[in-house]
Amino acid sequence: MHTPEAFDSAFxxxxxxxxxxxxxxxxxxxxxxHVAPGxxxxxxxxxxxxxxxxxxxxxxxxxxxxxSACGYAALTLMPPDTAVLTSEYKINLLSPAAGxxxxxxxxxxxxxxxxxxxxxxxxxxxxGEEKLVATMLATMMTVRERGLRD
Amino acid sequence: MHTPEAFDSAFxxxxxxxxxxxxxxxxxxxxxxHVAPGxxxxxxxxxxxxxxxxxxxxxxxxxxxxxSACGYAALTLMPPDTAVLTSEYKINLLSPAAGxxxxxxxxxxxxxxxxxxxxxxxxxxxxGEEKLVATMLATMMTVRERGLRD
Amino acid sequence: MHTPEAFDSAFxxxxxxxxxxxxxxxxxxxxxxHVAPGxxxxxxxxxxxxxxxxxxxxxxxxxxxxxSACGYAALTLMPPDTAVLTSEYKINLLSPAAGxxxxxxxxxxxxxxxxxxxxxxxxxxxxGEEKLVATMLATMMTVRERGLRD
Amino acid sequence: MHTPEAFDSAFxxxxxxxxxxxxxxxxxxxxxxHVAPGxxxxxxxxxxxxxxxxxxxxxxxxxxxxxSACGYAALTLMPPDTAVLTSEYKINLLSPAAGxxxxxxxxxxxxxxxxxxxxxxxxxxxxGEEKLVATMLATMMTVRERGLRD
Numbered sequence: 001m002h003t004p005e006a007f008d009s010a011f012x013x014x015x016x017x018x019x020x021x022x023x024x025x026x027x028x029x030x031x032x033x034h035v036a037p038g039x040x041x042x043x044x045x046x047x048x049x050x051x052x053x054x055x056x057x058x059x060x061x062x063x064x065x066x067x068s069a070c071g072y073a074a075l076t077l078m079p080p081d082t083a084v085l086t087s088e089y090k091i092n093l094l095s096p097a098a099g100x101x102x103x104x105x106x107x108x109x110x111x112x113x114x115x116x117x118x119x120x121x122x123x124x125x126x127x128g129e130e131k132l133v134a135t136m137l138a139t140m141m142t143v144r145e146r147g148l149r150d
Numbered sequence: 151m152h153t154p155e156a157f158d159s160a161f162x163x164x165x166x167x168x169x170x171x172x173x174x175x176x177x178x179x180x181x182x183x184h185v186a187p188g189x190x191x192x193x194x195x196x197x198x199x200x201x202x203x204x205x206x207x208x209x210x211x212x213x214x215x216x217x218s219a220c221g222y223a224a225l226t227l228m229p230p231d232t233a234v235l236t237s238e239y240k241i242n243l244l245s246p247a248a249g250x251x252x253x254x255x256x257x258x259x260x261x262x263x264x265x266x267x268x269x270x271x272x273x274x275x276x277x278g279e280e281k282l283v284a285t286m287l288a289t290m291m292t293v294r295e296r297g298l299r300d
Numbered sequence: 301m302h303t304p305e306a307f308d309s310a311f312x313x314x315x316x317x318x319x320x321x322x323x324x325x326x327x328x329x330x331x332x333x334h335v336a337p338g339x340x341x342x343x344x345x346x347x348x349x350x351x352x353x354x355x356x357x358x359x360x361x362x363x364x365x366x367x368s369a370c371g372y373a374a375l376t377l378m379p380p381d382t383a384v385l386t387s388e389y390k391i392n393l394l395s396p397a398a399g400x401x402x403x404x405x406x407x408x409x410x411x412x413x414x415x416x417x418x419x420x421x422x423x424x425x426x427x428g429e430e431k432l433v434a435t436m437l438a439t440m441m442t443v444r445e446r447g448l449r450d
Numbered sequence: 451m452h453t454p455e456a457f458d459s460a461f462x463x464x465x466x467x468x469x470x471x472x473x474x475x476x477x478x479x480x481x482x483x484h485v486a487p488g489x490x491x492x493x494x495x496x497x498x499x500x501x502x503x504x505x506x507x508x509x510x511x512x513x514x515x516x517x518s519a520c521g522y523a524a525l526t527l528m529p530p531d532t533a534v535l536t537s538e539y540k541i542n543l544l545s546p547a548a549g550x551x552x553x554x555x556x557x558x559x560x561x562x563x564x565x566x567x568x569x570x571x572x573x574x575x576x577x578g579e580e581k582l583v584a585t586m587l588a589t590m591m592t593v594r595e596r597g598l599r600d
Contacts, residue, residue, distance in 0.1 A: 094560040324499070360518070363513050
């Protein structure tokens with residue numbers, strides 16, 4: 001895959017300031033740990049109030065941070081004065097999300113004018129080891145209308 | 151579609167007690183509003199701390215409650231002494247989730263011995279009107295091992 | 301769901317003439333049996349040369365006709381001088397596709413300016429009975445550029 | 451990812467003999483070009499009778515060979531006396547499938563006792579260059595009952 005290019009140097013600022021506006025990401029304690037053209041990582045510490053019924057991290061939280069990582073990976077390649085919306089995604093949950101923290105890595109597979117297709121993987125961190133626990137394919141949409149902007 | 155049958159009369163108790171153990175559902179304020187064989191509804195009031203960057207309900211929250219509705223719809227048809235895990239799902243986000251509340255309706259399409267395929271729809275409620283904002287196809291797995299039980 | 305409206309009365313002609321250009325549909329013997337705004341059905345007779353290894357109809361054939369039904373259901377609501385392309389889909393195979401024929405029903409869930417989200421179901425016909433064997437969620441794209449037209 | 455292990459040395463024979471029984475693969479001219487534990491490639495030459503309405507290779511054919519590559523990649527890791535069935539998949543079509551041939555590469559991401567999760571990519575070959583045109587996530591099921599065997 002060739003290295004994708006951002007439209008301008010402000011892509012990281014746009015990602016971080018948009019992410020900061022997400023009430024949910026603040027509520028669950030997620031933070032952006034890596035931003036590059038076509039790439040964003042989001043990390044989260046495990047907490048009991050984010051669990052499912054067996055004590056693992058809830059799949060909804062895993063999906064939310066992988067979706068965010070994919071969406072912001074897409075935003076890095078979008079023009080200024082646009083916004084990103086998730087059109088759809090599919091996630092396979094491979095193993096229970098157990099450990100100390102989880103890292104979601106969003107990567108752009110194909111950046112079109114309107115649609116940006118991304119892949120995202122979630123890794124559980126436990127005692128320094130990474131384990132793949134979920135994988136996602138997501139379609140992100142570049143929004144040029146509706147008064148939205150990221 | 152014929153009416154599916156539960157294994158015993160305790161299916162509603164199993165759904166509600168398992169749901170109560172989900173830290174995340176409590177954290178976001180979701181509650182079960184309907185349980186029948188092959189059917190579960192989950193409802194949530196909008197809150198600012200569950201938003202995405204444009205002020206709508208975060209897609210991750212929408213997905214989490216539709217996933218829960220689908221998973222528990224599947225559980226209503228599973229034998230006692232088993233547990234339900236989400237194997238995978240795909241969600242299409244049709245419109246921004248804006249309004250007063252959101253209702254997720256999970257319904258079983260096909261209940262196999264191991265896999266249960268479900269469909270879930272999310273409706274935004276605004277001034278008494280329902281609007282379809284997301285739709286999901288999800289595969290749930292009946293877990294008979296691993297010491298898990300719902 | 302409200303009844304969707306086509307842009308003009310030529311939608312059925314556009315669907316049928318575009319379908320007739322698909323080499324694959326002719327090769328596998330599929331034909332359009334119903335066209336209405338937001339709705340297209342495609343039917344296929346079972347043939348041994350379309351089987352998978354256990355003698356059932358190959359999932360690839362099932363997916364191809366459900367995808368076509370969804371794509372043309374979307375096309376009925378698109379403006380003239382545009383073309384339809386499948387952006388992505390997800391299919392769950394619920395039961396082996398066995399019987400005399402299969403009917404794929406594509407229906408529009410949400411028609412946006414660029415993206416049209418559709419649902420498709422495949423039913424196996426055997427001795428007059430219909431059985432749901434697969435279900436799909438698909439995103440179709442309205443193409444206004446690239447010299448394409450349906 | 452660690453290298454997965456096959457149950458016995460007959461995995462390649464099982465893949466090739468099962469593939470040979472698929473009427474559809476013969477009809478469309480697909481053939482297996484690579485088999486290793488957790489990996490199968492399927493290749494196909496472009497033909498006009500496999501086209502969609504704009505002259506590209508029909509997405510249904512692309513999906514069928516990626517699905518086959520993923521299913522047989524999963525079969526390489528399954529025990530003897532079992533069969534493989536596709537439970538579900540999701541595909542994103544990234545670019546029109548145009549060129550001389552197409553190669554589908556199926557790879558196992560996670561092999562569980564019952565479910566095997568796979569990723570598949572389709573590359574169009576044109577004048578010696580490979581271009582990614584589609585990507586898939588698929589769940590394969592190990593079938594131990596029903597009298598099926600691959």
